[in-house]
Amino acid sequence: xxxxxxxxxxxxVSGAFYALLALGxxxxxxxxxxxxxxxxxxxxxxxxxxxxxxxxxxxxFWAALVIMPLALGLLGMALERAVIHRLTRLDPLYNxxxxxxxxxxxxxxVKTRYGVQSSPYATPAALSGSVDFGLFxxxxxxxxxxxxxxxxxxxxxxxxxxxxIGMVVRAATERPELTxxxxxxxxxxxxxxxxxxxxxxxxxxxxxxxxxxxNPLMGADLIIVVFAVVVIGGLGSIFGSVAAxxxxxxVQAWxxxxxSDFPIVSQTIVFIVMAVVLLxxxxxxxxxxxxxA
Amino acid sequence: MxxxxxxxxxxxxxxxxxxxxxxxxxxxxxxxxxxxxAGKSTLLRCVMGLHPGQRGTVSLDGRDLTKLPAYKRAxxxxxxxxxxxxxxxxxxxxxxxxxxxxxxxxxxxxxRVYEAFPALYARRDSAATMLSGGEQQxxxxxxxxxxxxxxxxxxxPTEGLSPLLVQQVGxxxxxxxxxxxxxLLVEQNLHFATGVADRHYLLAEGRIAEAMDxxxxxxxxxxxxAYLGI
Numbered sequence: 001x002x003x004x005x006x007x008x009x010x011x012x013v014s015g016a017f018y019a020l021l022a023l024g025x026x027x028x029x030x031x032x033x034x035x036x037x038x039x040x041x042x043x044x045x046x047x048x049x050x051x052x053x054x055x056x057x058x059x060x061f062w063a064a065l066v067i068m069p070l071a072l073g074l075l076g077m078a079l080e081r082a083v084i085h086r087l088t089r090l091d092p093l094y095n096x097x098x099x100x101x102x103x104x105x106x107x108x109x110v111k112t113r114y115g116v117q118s119s120p121y122a123t124p125a126a127l128s129g130s131v132d133f134g135l136f137x138x139x140x141x142x143x144x145x146x147x148x149x150x151x152x153x154x155x156x157x158x159x160x161x162x163x164x165i166g167m168v169v170r171a172a173t174e175r176p177e178l179t180x181x182x183x184x185x186x187x188x189x190x191x192x193x194x195x196x197x198x199x200x201x202x203x204x205x206x207x208x209x210x211x212x213x214x215n216p217l218m219g220a221d222l223i224i225v226v227f228a229v230v231v232i233g234g235l236g237s238i239f240g241s242v243a244a245x246x247x248x249x250x251v252q253a254w255x256x257x258x259x260s261d262f263p264i265v266s267q268t269i270v271f272i273v274m275a276v277v278l279l280x281x282x283x284x285x286x287x288x289x290x291x292x293a
Numbered sequence: 294m295x296x297x298x299x300x301x302x303x304x305x306x307x308x309x310x311x312x313x314x315x316x317x318x319x320x321x322x323x324x325x326x327x328x329x330x331a332g333k334s335t336l337l338r339c340v341m342g343l344h345p346g347q348r349g350t351v352s353l354d355g356r357d358l359t360k361l362p363a364y365k366r367a368x369x370x371x372x373x374x375x376x377x378x379x380x381x382x383x384x385x386x387x388x389x390x391x392x393x394x395x396x397x398x399x400x401x402x403x404x405r406v407y408e409a410f411p412a413l414y415a416r417r418d419s420a421a422t423m424l425s426g427g428e429q430q431x432x433x434x435x436x437x438x439x440x441x442x443x444x445x446x447x448x449x450p451t452e453g454l455s456p457l458l459v460q461q462v463g464x465x466x467x468x469x470x471x472x473x474x475x476x477l478l479v480e481q482n483l484h485f486a487t488g489v490a491d492r493h494y495l496l497a498e499g500r501i502a503e504a505m506d507x508x509x510x511x512x513x514x515x516x517x518x519a520y521l522g523i
Contacts, residue, residue: 170383178379182393183367
């Protein structure tokens with residue numbers, strides 16, 4: 001039983017990273033109709049930025065947790081203005097070329113400066129140790145990640161569902177052209193939403209730094225699973241991306257421990273789930289068929 | 294109020310409107326009738342600024358709209374009632390109503406909207422796409438009244454509605470007209486059209502074939518219906 005609790009807990013923690021990344025991809029896709037293949041690179045930049053800030057300027061984790069999402073959000077907004085917004089009128093192939101190209105550029109810039117080896121990042125002192133839950137104890141830092149991510153997702157959900165800004169974003173995501181016809185300057189919201197999505201990726205990166213190896217390819221490895229998460233949740237569905245993020249984290253953790261005798265299954269279980277979901281619901285679990293403009 | 298001059302519109306290579314010119318005076322209700330594919334909906338979309346391939350000018354109260362994006366046209370008082378009713382699945386009924394900013398001199402307060410549409414009030418917290426087709430049509434009309442739009446662009450507001458609901462839509466448009474609202478209406482239902490409108494344009498193959506008043510439409514109803522293929 002305690003093994004099960006352990007697996008479930010670890011699955012939720014991995015799921016928290018998937019949820020944060022998928023949430024950013026979902027709001028970006030919803031508003032811009034751009035699939036941001038560079039999302040993993042921004043996650044990596046978040047972790048690397050935290051590492052560089054600590055080792056070269058002595059900036060602690062808590063400050064990095066604020067600085068990096070803001071800095072990367074601003075970088076994202078600048079990129080949106082400079083290049084991403086040009087994608088709207090082009091064939092989707094250019095979307096892939098541009099954002100994948102950005103990934104390679106960002107990765108190689110970091111590689112050139114810091115090499116490909118992984119760098120350790122110490123867990124902040126306040127979050128070291130473990131929390132005793134009676135029957136089991138879990139590392140404090142992981143408990144923090146889980147709680148923080150859940151709060152953040154609830155906060156994003158609250159803004160989207162309860163505020164006027166959220167209402168406009170939902171309307172513009174569902175039917176951009178119709179929303180313009182109702183007097184709303186959808187274009188004005190595009191840049192901040194892109195920056196917000198990138199900021200979330202950066203935040204996930206900072207959170208990952210003490211837990212995972214910080215290296216230039218850390219985003220590339222993760223983002224493939226995140227795309228599966230987004231497809232399962234339903235491309236553009238905010239709730240779907242978060243639910244599928246945590247769900248896939250669980251499925252992966254359970255698969256790895258209970259199907260370890262069948263490595264072919266346990267290593268590909270995310271994609272098996274994705275294939276089954278797509279056969280059953282082509283728009284994803286919480287996605288809707290694309291509405292007319 | 295609305296003046297359209299030499300408006301041509303294209304879908305790729307295909308030309309759907311050819312040098313259309315027409316005017317709608319303030320407070321008038323004018324319909325566009327014509328067969329499917331005659332270009333009626335495209336004409337409304339051009340006025341709203343939602344059709345990219347167009348030539349010619351559209352002006353409102355003497356102000357050229359041609360270069361303005363759709364959202365700025367809406368803020369000048371254009372109210373869009375799309376042919377698919379434009380209900381947002383991710384917004385509640387109340388949110389659907391309050392999404393557009395108030396743009397005109399006489400926007401309906403939400404309380405008044407709900408008084409006039411008790412069915413919408415009863416479902417105010419449901420997703421708008423959970424409403425019946427008729428209720429969604431009421432929502433589309435209520436939304437532009439709440440905006441306070443001065444010129445309504447209604448694309449077949451009676452399509453698929455029961456006779457009772459058609460009558461309600463007619464009452465609403467007449468009431469709006471009494472408050473000085475101008476309406477440009479795409480309509481296939483000639484009986485409904487003569488009941489609410491002052492004048493009619495027959496659109497054929499992208500051109501204005503005829504301009505008619507109510508008595509002319511009534512006296513030629515059989516001929517027109519045969520032409521429209523209804």
